[in-house]
Amino acid sequence: MNGIQIKTLLLSALLSLACTTKVSEWVLVNAPAGRYTLVYFNKDQISETVRTRNAAISREISTANIDFRTVERQGIEKPWYALYYGNRLFARYDDPKSLAGLTVSTLRQKIASEIMAGKLCVLTYLTTGNKEKDDRGMQIIRNALNDSPFKNIITVTELNRNDAGESHFVSMLLNVEDDLNTIQEPMLFGVFGRFRALEPLLGKGITEENINLMIDFFTADCSCVIKDDLPGMDILFTDNWDNPSTAMVNRILDENPDLLHH
Amino acid sequence: MDQDSVTYDSLIARPLPKWLTDQRDGLNTIQPARIEMKDDRSLTVSFILTGAIILLAVTVLTIYILRKKKKNQ
Numbered sequence: 338m339n340g341i342q343i344k345t346l347l348l349s350a351l352l353s354l355a356c357t358t359k360v361s362e363w364v365l366v367n368a369p370a371g372r373y374t375l376v377y378f379n380k381d382q383i384s385e386t387v388r389t390r391n392a393a394i395s396r397e398i399s400t401a402n403i404d405f406r407t408v409e410r411q412g413i414e415k416p417w418y419a420l421y422y423g424n425r426l427f428a429r430y431d432d433p434k435s436l437a438g439l440t441v442s443t444l445r446q447k448i449a450s451e452i453m454a455g456k457l458c459v460l461t462y463l464t465t466g467n468k469e470k471d472d473r474g475m476q477i478i479r480n481a482l483n484d485s486p487f488k489n490i491i492t493v494t495e496l497n498r499n500d501a502g503e504s505h506f507v508s509m510l511l512n513v514e515d516d517l518n519t520i521q522e523p524m525l526f527g528v529f530g531r532f533r534a535l536e537p538l539l540g541k542g543i544t545e546e547n548i549n550l551m552i553d554f555f556t557a558d559c560s561c562v563i564k565d566d567l568p569g570m571d572i573l574f575t576d577n578w579d580n581p582s583t584a585m586v587n588r589i590l591d592e593n594p595d596l597l598h599h
Numbered sequence: 600m601d602q603d604s605v606t607y608d609s610l611i612a613r614p615l616p617k618w619l620t621d622q623r624d625g626l627n628t629i630q631p632a633r634i635e636m637k638d639d640r641s642l643t644v645s646f647i648l649t650g651a652i653i654l655l656a657v658t659v660l661t662i663y664i665l666r667k668k669k670k671n672q
Contacts, residue, residue, distance in 0.1 A: 490600060522610065536616035554622045569616035 361457050362584040363559035364530030364567065370423065370578075371571040372411045373403040374446060374557055375439070379416040380409065387416070391431060401440035402531075402576040422570065427512045428505075433466045444503050445574050448453070448528055456489045458529040458555050460548075463510055465496050465521055474543045481548035487556065490585040495562035506572065510534060527569075531578045532554040535569040556586055557598060 344408070366417040375392055375398065395405040417540075418430040420439075430436055438537055448459045462478060480490045499508050510526055511517045513534050519522065522540035525548070529535075534556075538547050614620075621627045 412606070516613075520610065535618055538616075538619070540610050542615060547615070550619050550622045554618055554627065557627060560628055584611065 339373055343389070356391065358547065358559050359556055359586050360559045361529045361555040361586060362425055364508060364533060365452065365578065365581055367582075368533070368567060369528055370402040370533070370574070370576060371533040373401075373427075373573050374401055374421045375405050375436075376419045376421065377405070377416065378410050378413055378419060378429050379406045379407065379599075380411055380413050383407065394433070394436060396551055398440045400575050400577065401573055402571060403440060403573055410560065412528070420573075421513065422512070425512070425515075438502070438521055439505050440469075440573050441575055445506055445532070445572070448492075448494060449532060449574060451492045451531070453578070453581045455585040457489070457552070457584070457586050458527050459492045459494055459528040460551075461510070461528050462493060462495045463507065463524040463526065464495060465523055466497060466499060467521075474525065477543050477545060478548060480524065483547040484545070484588060485549065485552055486593060487586065488554055491552070509570075509572050510537075511538065525551075530556060531576075532572040533567070533569045534572055534575045553598065556590070556596070560573050 375394070381386070383391070391405070398405060415431070418432070418436060419426055419431065420428040426449065448461065451459050458480065460478065462475060464474075478493060482491060484495065485491070495508065496503055498511070500507060510524070513526070514536055514591070515538075517537070519532075520539060524537040524539040525543050526537045527535040538544075538551070618627070
């Protein structure tokens with residue numbers, strides 16, 4: 338056996354060991370959600386009232402992918418809360434009441450239940466309020482899904498960026514990239530795994546071709562390239578992702594091997 | 600997050616997400632290691648080693664036989 342034959346054999350063995358789990362399933366089962374930090378900045382000694390309030394906040398968010406900290410800082414006018422993802426400041430709350438619903442909301446619960454039910458992903462369409470633009474984007478999404486063999490395992494949800502009940506969710510989506518807040522265009526986020534949102538397609542980037550590439554991304558074998566540098570950002574949500582249903586994508590791919598791609 | 604953008608002149612200039620361009624260009628898949636052909640010098644090395652061993656054996660045996668002869672004289 339010469340050198341080239343040995344190398345070919347080793348390479349084949351390596352490729353046969355490569356992961357065949359699909360991206361959407363692998364991320365849900367194996368990739369823990371990134372953690373947020375809620376910081377309470379204060380300058381003086383904390384009063385008993387504030388201590389009790391902070392304890393209640395801490396209890397309320399304890400089941401989510403977030404940690405609570407208190408930081409004493411001189412030179413601030415009044416205490417405030419700050420939401421960080423890594424070292425990025427996402428939001429500032431001067432009124433503790435505005436923290437209500439930080440970790441959970443109706444739409445987030447619905448999206449999570451779809452993912453846990455084995456769906457491939459949830460396409461979250463963030464609308465602008467400009468009917469013409471929003472309808473055009475939605476029509477493209479519908480067309481793309483109608484032609485997709487995966488249409489039955491993809492859920493589409495619509496969310497208005499001015500929806501007061503989902504303001505925290507909207508804020509987090511608009512923080513997936515640092516300039517999204519300034520762009521008044523409809524955006525399409527692919528949500529998968531433990532509430533991870535991909536960098537969105539937006540405006541004229543919402544095309545059938547790009548939506549199909551997004552679906553390809555979710556249905557592809559999960560390679561080390563993706564595992565090592567998972568795109569997107571985790572959304573704050575109740576951190577309970579145990580025992581998801583079997584991924585529906587596997588049945589479709591088993592029945593239609595021609596849809597397999599690596 | 601890697602493609603966090605600075606402000607672009609226009610939406611047209613704003614790049615597509617990296618996950619999308621990688622998927623389009625096939626970069627999300629496992630990239631097989633590139634096999635490069637190299638000069639095969641194993642035969643040359645083998646000849647040199649064999650020659651060296653033969654020379655060494657002849658030298659050792661010559662010294663051994665010469666010493667033995669000297670002793671017998």
